[in-house]
Amino acid sequence: MDWQSIAQTLQDSSLQVIRDPQQVAKLSQDYFHFSPVLQEQLGDYRGDLAVRARSETDVLTVAQLCVREGIPLTLRGAGTGNYGQCIPLRGGIILDLSGLNRMLRLEPGLALAEAGVKMATLERQAQTLGWELRMAPSTCRTATLGGFISGGSVGAGSINYGFISDAGNVRSLRLVTLEDPPQILTLRGEETQAVLHAYGTNGVVTQVELPLAPLFPWAESIIAFPGLKPAAEFSRALSFSSGIVKKQIAVHADPIPRYFSALQPYLPQGGSIVFTITSDWDRPALADLIKRHGGTLTDYQPQSGADCRGLTEFCWNHTTLLARAVDPTLTYLQVFYGDLERVLRLQEQFGEEVMIHLEWLRVAGNPAPAGLPLVRYQSAERLAEIIRLHQEAGAVVANPHAYTLEGGGTGPLNPALLDLKRRADPFNLLNPGKIEALL
C-alpha cells in the first residue's frame, strides 16, 4: 500500500490524518535538542504521516493497519521527552494520543484516566477532592499521563514516593498490542512494571490507574546560602526531617541561579539556592532548620490552588530549559550521587564546567541526592569523559545523550519489558530502533 492509500484507509475510519510535511516534522520531534549529541544523531528523522486518536477504537484501527501492512508505529503524548523517545527512527506512522483525554474515574486516593489526559488536568481535578498526583514532572502542565509513565520517571513528590516505577505507584494499565490481530490487555500491579519507562515499545497505553497522594497546604520557599556546602547540608537535613512534610527539595549551585531571570529579586548574587515545597503547617520547623544551617529565607509563598505552576518549573529539567534559553550551548547530565561528599568532590573537580543542580528523591526507601547538573559543552568526546569521570568517582549516570533504552538506563533492561515486547509486538513495529537487544 502506498502512503496515499494508507491515509485514505485511516480517513475512511474517521481518523484525523496529518500529512502536511511541516506538521509531520514537528510531530516527529521531542526535546532531544537538549543534547548536542542527539541533535547530531537524530535531527533528520521523520514519520511518513501522523494520526490523531480520540478513542481506544481509533488505536485499534491504527494498530490493525500497522500489523497488516508492516508499518512502524511511534507513539506520542505531548512530545516533551528528552532522549528522542518519540522520534520515528524507521519512519511510518506517528500516533498522537493526546486526544484520548477523558477522566474516567476519580475517588479519594485513586484516579483512572485515559492516557492522553494532561497531568495538570488530573492534578486539578484530584485537588478538588483533597488529593493530588504522587509525583509530577516539571512538565506537568503539558505532559500526558501515558507519556510520563512511558518516558518519564520522577518529579515533585518523588522525595516521598520515589520513581514512577516503584511498586505501588501505578495500579493498573490498559494496553493495545500489535499482535495479529491486536489485543487489549489489562496489566495490574507488578505486571505494569514491564511498560513503565519502556518508551512505548511494547504496547499502546490507553488507560492508566494511579493511586493519589493526600493534598497538603503547600508553601514554596527560596532559601539562599553562601555556598554549595551549607545549601547541600541543609537540603539533606530537610530530606531526612521526618516531621516536616515536603514534596520538593532542589539545590542550585552558583552560577545556576543567574539563569532564573524571573526570580532575580529573591536570588542574592554568588551563592547557592535551595527551592523547597513544604507543608505550611510545618513553617516554624522549617524556619528553625534554615536558621540552624545559616540560610536566609528570601521568599515564602503558600501555593494558591496549585496548577503545576510555581517553583517546580525552575527544577528538574526546567532548570536546563531556562539555562539553555540564556546559553544554548549548555547541556546536562542525570546523576545519582549517592552522598553529598561526592557532590562536593565533583564540584571541586569540574568547577563551572559542570554546575551542580541537585534534586532529592527517595531511592529504595531512603532520601538520596540525585541531580541534573548543567554542563558547558565542548565536544562529544569531552562529554563522554565527564560521564566516565563521574562513574569513576562512584556516581551513577543515566546518560541523557543516548536514545536507546539500554543506553539511557543505569543497569540491564527489565526482562519483563522484553518478554512483553515479544508478546505484544511480535513484528517489532512499535518505536523500532530504541531497544539495542533487538537491533
Ligand SMILES: Cc1cc2nc3c(=O)[nH]c(=O)nc-3n(C[C@H](O)[C@H](O)[C@H](O)COP(=O)(O)OP(=O)(O)OC[C@H]3O[C@@H](n4cnc5c(N)ncnc54)[C@H](O)[C@@H]3O)c2cc1C
Ligand atoms: C523542560 C523539561 C522538563 C522535564 N522534567 C521532567 C521531570 O521533572 N521528570 C521527568 O520524569 N521527566 C521530565 N521531562 C521529560 C518529559 O517531560 C517526561 O518524560 C514527560 O512526562 C513525557 O510526557 P509526554 O506526554 O510529553 O510524552 P512524550 O514525550 O510524547 O512520550 C514519551 C515516551 O512515551 C511514549 N508514549 C507516549 N504516550 C504513550 C502511550 N499512550 N502509550 C505508550 N507509550 C507512550 C512515547 O513513544 C515516548 O517514547 C522533562 C522534559 C522537559 C523538556
